[in-house]
Amino acid sequence: MLLMNMPSAAEEIAKPDVSAVTMNMSPNQCVAMTEGQTCYVDVEFSWQSSTVLDVCLFHSSQKTPLKCWNQATKGEYEYDFASNKNVTFTLRRIDDLSILGQQELEMAWVHKKRGKPTNWWRIF
Amino acid sequence: MEKFNLNRMIQSTFLISSLGLVSVNSFAQQTSSQENVPVVESKKSLEQVASEEKSKLGTNSGSTAESHKKEDDEWQDYKKQFEQANPFYEIKFNDDYSAYKVIESKDDLDMSEDDESLIKVSEDDVFYIRRVGDWQETKPKKRKKRVRFVWNDEEESYEDCWNFGKVSCNARDGFHYAFSFVSSGGDDFYQESGEATDIKSYASYRIQIASFFVETPGMATRRIHGLYAGRAWGFNFYNTDQWRLDLYKQRDTRGIRDLEGIQVRNKRTRAGLRLTGFFDSSLLQMNVSPYSTSDQKDDGVAASISYSHFWQLRNLSIYGSAGVQYQPKEVVSFYETQPASFAEREDRINQDVELGFEYPISKHWVFGGFAAYSRTNLAIPGVSSLEQVNSTEDKVDGFRSGLLLSLVF
Numbered sequence: 001m002l003l004m005n006m007p008s009a010a011e012e013i014a015k016p017d018v019s020a021v022t023m024n025m026s027p028n029q030c031v032a033m034t035e036g037q038t039c040y041v042d043v044e045f046s047w048q049s050s051t052v053l054d055v056c057l058f059h060s061s062q063k064t065p066l067k068c069w070n071q072a073t074k075g076e077y078e079y080d081f082a083s084n085k086n087v088t089f090t091l092r093r094i095d096d097l098s099i100l101g102q103q104e105l106e107m108a109w110v111h112k113k114r115g116k117p118t119n120w121w122r123i124f
Numbered sequence: 125m126e127k128f129n130l131n132r133m134i135q136s137t138f139l140i141s142s143l144g145l146v147s148v149n150s151f152a153q154q155t156s157s158q159e160n161v162p163v164v165e166s167k168k169s170l171e172q173v174a175s176e177e178k179s180k181l182g183t184n185s186g187s188t189a190e191s192h193k194k195e196d197d198e199w200q201d202y203k204k205q206f207e208q209a210n211p212f213y214e215i216k217f218n219d220d221y222s223a224y225k226v227i228e229s230k231d232d233l234d235m236s237e238d239d240e241s242l243i244k245v246s247e248d249d250v251f252y253i254r255r256v257g258d259w260q261e262t263k264p265k266k267r268k269k270r271v272r273f274v275w276n277d278e279e280e281s282y283e284d285c286w287n288f289g290k291v292s293c294n295a296r297d298g299f300h301y302a303f304s305f306v307s308s309g310g311d312d313f314y315q316e317s318g319e320a321t322d323i324k325s326y327a328s329y330r331i332q333i334a335s336f337f338v339e340t341p342g343m344a345t346r347r348i349h350g351l352y353a354g355r356a357w358g359f360n361f362y363n364t365d366q367w368r369l370d371l372y373k374q375r376d377t378r379g380i381r382d383l384e385g386i387q388v389r390n391k392r393t394r395a396g397l398r399l400t401g402f403f404d405s406s407l408l409q410m411n412v413s414p415y416s417t418s419d420q421k422d423d424g425v426a427a428s429i430s431y432s433h434f435w436q437l438r439n440l441s442i443y444g445s446a447g448v449q450y451q452p453k454e455v456v457s458f459y460e461t462q463p464a465s466f467a468e469r470e471d472r473i474n475q476d477v478e479l480g481f482e483y484p485i486s487k488h489w490v491f492g493g494f495a496a497y498s499r500t501n502l503a504i505p506g507v508s509s510l511e512q513v514n515s516t517e518d519k520v521d522g523f524r525s526g527l528l529l530s531l532v533f
Contacts, residue, residue, distance in 0.1 A: 031484040033441040034347075040438040060220070088220065108487045110532055114366065115348045115402035117298025117332065118533060 021055075023047045023091050023101030030083075030105060035113040040082045047091055047101060048074040055100060060088035068094065083107055218242065294335045296360050296368055301329040301533045302344035302490075308526025312385030320385055328380075335360045337370070341380055343480070343494055344530040350400065350409025351430035351447035351476050354379055358398075368400045386498040386522035388474050390455045392418035394426060407432040416455060424452030430476070441482045449474040474500040490532050495525040 023045070030041035045057060052073055056065035061083070069075040081087075084107060091101040112118070215224045218235060223242040225235060235242070309321035328342020330349075338357040341349035358372030373395040379387035396413030408431050416423040430447030451472040480494035499521040 029487075030439075031487055032439055033436070033482055033484050033490075034434075037436055110484045110487060110490055111347055113404070115368070115400070115407070117296060117300055117330070 020051060021047055021049045021053070021091065021100040023103060025089060025103040025105065028103070028105060029108055031108045031110065032084075033109065034111050035109045036084060037109065038082045038084045039107050039109075040080075041105070042078065042080045043089075043105060045077045045079065045089065045103075046075070049100075053100070054094040055091055056094055058090045058092060060090070070094075217245075221245065294332070294360065294363065296363050297332050297334065299329065299331045299533070300345055300348055301327065301331070302342060302530045303327050304342060304344045304528045304530040306343065306382050306526055306528040308382040308494075308524055310385070310524030310526075311522030312524075313388070313520065313522055314385060322382070324381060326381055332360060338375075343380060343382055343492065343526075343528055344490065344532065346432060346443060346445070346480065347407065347434075348400075348402075349380075350407065350411070350428070350432070351445055351478065352379075352411060352428040352449050353398075353409065366401055366403060368402070370398045370400070372396065372398050382494075382526050382528075383478075383496050383498070383524055386496065386524050387476075388449075388451070388472070388498075388500050390416070390426070390451070392416050392455070394423075394455070396426070405434045405436075407434075418454070420454050422454055424454030426451050426455055439484060443478075443480050443482070445476075445478040445480075447476045449476070470501065472501045474498065488532055490530045491528075492530065493525070493527045495523070497521065497523050 024047070026044050027041065030039035032039040047055070047057075050073070052071050054068075054070050055072070055075070056068040057075075057077055058065050059079075059081075066079055066089075067075070067077045083105075086107055087105045089103050089105065090099055092099055215226055216232070216235060217224045223244045225232060225239060225241045225243065232241075303325070304327075305323075305325045307321075307323045309319070311318060312320040326342065328340050328345045330337055330339035330341075330345065336358070337360055339349070339353070340355045341353040355375040355378060356372040357375060358370050360368060360370050362369035374390075374393040377389040377391075377393055378384055379389070394413040394417070395415040396411060398409065398411045400410075401408040409429070411426075411428045413426040414423060426449070428447060428449035430445060432443055432445040435442045435444075451474065453471050476496065476498045478494060478496040480492060482490050482492040484490055501520075
């Protein structure tokens, strides 16, 4: 029930309470060899708060939470997944789904596909 | 006309942002009840409109200048009607492409997440993107190109050609560059001992400006170079999305440095035509070289074909390459301890296979490794160094392997 009511990113108006919660993610980037390839990454999350919280960690492309914590002041989570586009991870309060912290995982690559060269403007 | 859906749009995030576009054009139909709020038209109805109008125009087509002018006028009318019925709106997406807003003035470019004018994107929405300037093409024979709404991941954008303009645009202009530290060992045809171990550092690259290129292949540029590509310069005169056709002239007869010991060399540099095919997970390169700088009466024709296939195992990229090269008797061999008379020379067939891997440590650092095997005819009498290797009666073969760390741009 909680998840069905989760607002979309466009509707999101709640401001993260960054002063109370610290959220960390490592790594922040996943690199595949060629543009468009699926990138595989094992991400580690951690959060810490000065107050006791009921929170869930969400992945931007799925509505079900990855992990929830009840009455906790800190948490850790390890997540092994694959994607070919950037992914945002969000820590939300369980009661009102307000955002407490957010981290973006960038999907990057070494080579453009099909032998296409690096553009000259990338030099500058 | 190209369209893209939400998924494709999100996949194209990098392209949009890298082009520095402040907005893109959305093909949207305005409704009477929601002023300035675009409702995205379905693909079916849009195609129906275009098809009907095209068929109308097609009945009036002719080959004379007058008929072209008439067609052009009709086309202009159609274009106006089409835009009136299906107006374009400039829109701007938010950061995660989950919503957009219609841009009517520069003030609208400012956007915040709680902007009330944001319109949520649904997965059923279809957006049409056109390039600025497409409507400016007026030559009758290019009519088909006028409706060139381009958003195609496979196609280069104008911005890729920013420095030379649209006229001289070559989507292959740009560069591949890698600086590698390599440790390799194995057989060496050209050493008296028959084998060698090396630690080297060198650059491998292809640099192309206004279709002219200069290149030095290496183990780190296997994705663009076939097994028989050597140091060369030339002109890239034809391209499709998958194929590249080059006229080239070798700068010297050396091959890829870490395989130099087991790669046969020409007696002189050569020139020719090279066709390279780039596919989703493979590379095909064919090469014909009818010209040599030697002063022999006949230059002979050398030819080669090589194929590489790439596999992905999580973030590890594994490749396998195989190739065959034909060298006429006019070009063999580079190392002759005693010049052989022409009558004693023979054509030579070289066969090569290579296995390798690449692992991206970061966007610019790649760790890799390779193992290569080469086999060739021992076609030249009096080549003492070749005989040091595992030669049988008329063939010689060699093996090399190595590890490399490359800085890639």
